[in-house]
Amino acid sequence: METAARTAPAAVIVAIDGPSGTGKSSTSKAVAAKLGLSYLDTGAQYRAITWWMLTNGIDVTDPVAIADAAGKPVIVSGTDPSAPTITVDGIDASGPIRTQEVTSKVSAVSAVPEVRTLITELQRSIAKGAALGIVVEGRDIGTTVLPDADLKIFLTASPEARAARRSGELKGADVSATREALLKRDAADSSRKTSPLAKADDAVEVDTSDLTLEQVIECVVTLVEGKRAAK
Numbered sequence: 001m002e003t004a005a006r007t008a009p010a011a012v013i014v015a016i017d018g019p020s021g022t023g024k025s026s027t028s029k030a031v032a033a034k035l036g037l038s039y040l041d042t043g044a045q046y047r048a049i050t051w052w053m054l055t056n057g058i059d060v061t062d063p064v065a066i067a068d069a070a071g072k073p074v075i076v077s078g079t080d081p082s083a084p085t086i087t088v089d090g091i092d093a094s095g096p097i098r099t100q101e102v103t104s105k106v107s108a109v110s111a112v113p114e115v116r117t118l119i120t121e122l123q124r125s126i127a128k129g130a131a132l133g134i135v136v137e138g139r140d141i142g143t144t145v146l147p148d149a150d151l152k153i154f155l156t157a158s159p160e161a162r163a164a165r166r167s168g169e170l171k172g173a174d175v176s177a178t179r180e181a182l183l184k185r186d187a188a189d190s191s192r193k194t195s196p197l198a199k200a201d202d203a204v205e206v207d208t209s210d211l212t213l214e215q216v217i218e219c220v221v222t223l224v225e226g227k228r229a230a231k
């Protein structure tokens, strides 16, 4: 008796962009895990190069010094959504990249064109190597890094919702100070000349302000499954 040949689902590339605290990481990781896809946190890569600059005495207020040093660190991202990793020159950087110092400097470092060129190349090569597909989250994935992605999502949420989420994470940090810090980083990321934070024309916008994380995940899973079925 003949059995029907099982074909693996076609690889699907998903770009998830949006401002800070809109739920990109939580959503992307969960969607990738549910659908058996790889996962890439591109913000972690910009944080990693920023951390390397800070620990190696590079003046992060000087774009020329940043550009000169940009090619030196070796950044490696692990793309398992259940245990994403990031190393710099072989050192686990997952903790240090989340410090307040890195958070306050990452917009300046990531605005330097030479940094963006190198990190964008790295991101494209990781996406190309993902056999079953990948969920890539960041600020310019749909517009610049992967303009041919199968699905582009742009997550938004009110500054109040985002600040409340982040303050909860930071164990009771002042909500209004957190809100101001988020808005400052968004303004810097949106106004830089090279590849700013922006919604791609063909992205689906999802306002997560009044949705639970589970609702956002379900919404994106449904959209990805629709794209997969159509391939």
Ligand SMILES: Nc1ncnc2c1ncn2[C@@H]1O[C@H](COP(=O)(O)OP(=O)(O)OP(=O)(O)O)[C@@H](O)[C@H]1O
Pocket (backbone or CB within 6 Å): 018, 019, 020, 021, 022, 023, 024, 025, 026, 027, 043, 165, 166, 169, 208, 211, 212, 213, 214, 216
């Ligand atoms: N829809 C939601 N409802 C409530 N909380 C949420 C929702 N989505 C995400 N969160 C929570 O908000 C916080 C920020 O989420 P997350 O880190 O995924 O955002 P992000 O967009 O990746 O932020 P950043 O760009 O700064 O890394 C997390 O604590 C997460 O659990």
Ligand SMILES: Nc1ccn([C@H]2C[C@H](O)[C@@H](COP(=O)(O)O)O2)c(=O)n1
Pocket (backbone or CB within 6 Å): 020, 042, 043, 044, 046, 047, 106, 107, 110, 111, 137, 138, 139, 140, 141, 185, 189
């Ligand atoms: N594709 C990307 C991803 C991130 N950045 C920069 C701008 C962010 O403020 C910073 C940290 O990102 P987060 O960890 O908060 O997601 O990295 C970027 O320029 N492009």
